Amino acid sequence: MKPPNSVESLSEFGRTRLSKSFFMRDFLFSDIAAVHGFSNAPDDPDLAIAAGTKLCTELLEPLQDVFGRIAIRSAYRSPEVNGFGNQMQRERKKGYNCASNESNFGHHIWDRRDSNGHMGATACIVIPAFYDAFHAEGDWQKLAWWIHDHLPYSTLYFFPKLWAVNIQWHEKPERKIDSYTKPRGRLTDPTKPNHAGSHEADWTALKDVFPNA
Secondary structure (H helix, E strand, O other): OOOOOOHHHHHHHHOOEOOOOOEHHHHOOOHHHHHHOOOOOOOOHHHHHHHHHHHHHHHHHHHHHHHOOOEEEEOOOOHHHHHHHHHHHHOOOOOOOOOOHHHHEOOOEOOOOOOOOOOEEEEEEEOHHHHHHOOOOOOHHHHHHHHHHHOOOOEEEEOOHHHOEEEEEEOOOOOEEEEOOOOOEEEEOOOOOOOOOOOHHHHHHHHHOOOOO
């Protein structure tokens, strides 16, 4: 597929269905692109579709089936958009929270493979029903451990506002969870003794609100 370079082609690309509930259009909006007039369309649409399809079918759809509607906060970024956001972040401009392009290949930049040649895709999402039910300090860990026990995620990064989380699918998953909210830091990774086994005791309270958890 050619890169979308017109309203017609971008509209058609946005209609690409990635899973039963999600379309490519759901992941293309960018505050940075909207404010600064950048295009936020991929140079390699086929790779973006392949990575996005995995993200949706293996992670987002199962989450939505259990916890209700998922809201997409930020997802695909073109290298131009992400690169500008990273520049603004380095200049300490507020609202620009973008890591370097190289570290976002296979993350928010879906249409670039990472330095090892692997495909991946990240979206920052909010699950409103989960936050409404579990918004006390540290409650984000219930969702984190549920995902850890049930889904083939690669990385999770939780934020204070509404328990937003960067959730990544990747061909070679790292299986690590980090947080910018309390308690901050690394919750788990394969080197930690808490990584293996069932963590149902940490998320069993979800069953009281979400019967399919």
